[in-house]
Amino acid sequence: MNYLFKRRLTPFLLLLTVLALTACQMVAQPAATSKATPVAPAPSTASMTAGTLRSALDQLLGEHVLLAASATNAALHGRDADFKAAAASLDGNSQDLAATIGAVYGNAAGKAFLPLWRKHIGFFVDYTNAVAKQDQAGKDKAIADLTQYAQDFGAFLESANPNLPQAAVVSLLVPHVKTLTAVIDAQAAHDPATAYLALRTAYAHMPMVANALTDGIIKQFPDKFGAAAMAQPGATAAMTDTMTMTGTPAMTGTGSMTGTGMMTGTASTSLPVMIKTFMFMPERIEVPVGGTIVWTNQDAINHTVTSGTPEKPDSVFDSGPFNKGAQFSFTFTKVGEYPYFCGRHNEMRGVIVVTPAQ
Numbered sequence: 001m002n003y004l005f006k007r008r009l010t011p012f013l014l015l016l017t018v019l020a021l022t023a024c025q026m027v028a029q030p031a032a033t034s035k036a037t038p039v040a041p042a043p044s045t046a047s048m049t050a051g052t053l054r055s056a057l058d059q060l061l062g063e064h065v066l067l068a069a070s071a072t073n074a075a076l077h078g079r080d081a082d083f084k085a086a087a088a089s090l091d092g093n094s095q096d097l098a099a100t101i102g103a104v105y106g107n108a109a110g111k112a113f114l115p116l117w118r119k120h121i122g123f124f125v126d127y128t129n130a131v132a133k134q135d136q137a138g139k140d141k142a143i144a145d146l147t148q149y150a151q152d153f154g155a156f157l158e159s160a161n162p163n164l165p166q167a168a169v170v171s172l173l174v175p176h177v178k179t180l181t182a183v184i185d186a187q188a189a190h191d192p193a194t195a196y197l198a199l200r201t202a203y204a205h206m207p208m209v210a211n212a213l214t215d216g217i218i219k220q221f222p223d224k225f226g227a228a229a230m231a232q233p234g235a236t237a238a239m240t241d242t243m244t245m246t247g248t249p250a251m252t253g254t255g256s257m258t259g260t261g262m263m264t265g266t267a268s269t270s271l272p273v274m275i276k277t278f279m280f281m282p283e284r285i286e287v288p289v290g291g292t293i294v295w296t297n298q299d300a301i302n303h304t305v306t307s308g309t310p311e312k313p314d315s316v317f318d319s320g321p322f323n324k325g326a327q328f329s330f331t332f333t334k335v336g337e338y339p340y341f342c343g344r345h346n347e348m349r350g351v352i353v354v355t356p357a358q
Helices: 002-025 050-076 078-107 106-130 136-160 166-188 192-220 227-231
Strands: 262-264 270-276 279-280 284-288 292-297 306-310 313-318 326-331 334-340 349-355
Touching: 050 078, 050 106, 050 166, 050 192, 050 284, 078 106, 106 136, 106 166, 106 279, 136 166, 166 192, 306 326
Parallel strands: 262 284, 270 292, 284 349
Antiparallel strands: 270 279, 292 326, 306 313, 306 334, 334 349
């Protein structure tokens, strides 16, 4: 029986590998076997109201649960064609959700959200595989990963919106984990009555998440989504890519932002990089030999600044974990291009370009 489950889950695990690699590259690509096409055009800030935002989040989060349950059920019972279709639709749902976040906070935030959201789907896959193999240690690890994910996701939303504190977000995600894993347990036990009852419970929880997100966004942008917007339909909030993230201090120093999104400076320069909403801002920065980069963590979660790539770290510099408000600096003494990443969240990447001194 264990062999049968393992054989049946193989396509599921292969797809997860594709999604995980996609997330690390921060490129939204569908599974190789099927097209993961978003079901609706990406919403725009200009056309979005409080009502349409609430409706979109409610629909997408509920759909997320239904499609995830469909995918796990098909994988557990060897229905490969059903699984591939459900998994592709699930990824399309993830892309739609990221587009909705991007419509509120800018495209960069939407792109950062997508791999983070996909990551928790991967942990549910790990749980499903462990259940199929009757691997208690694997189940425990998947639950631990999902628990940590709740902290990470809470930090992302708190960084984007101070009206969504990390602890409150975690309290909303924990029931999502408990209810969806209950569905998977019942599916693996071939108990459809319990599985569908658990699925109703899991689905019923998601409007609570949608309402909390919507209420926080309305409070953050009252001119766009609040009572003032209802009285003045033409009112718009100043929402542009990444700069709508609240609490970002102005970047100071002798460098200047170029039109290509690269920050440059002069010799002996100290240039800032902000870590916010699981992004390095700016993602690419240029500094002359002898210049120093100072990273400041503004997320309510530990990040690292680690040179190289997740596949090949090179030990040129490594901050180790540092939390909100802490800084890490490094002075570059050799010309070259230095990629780096977060050791805890591999989808976070940046590049330092060190040029000859003028």
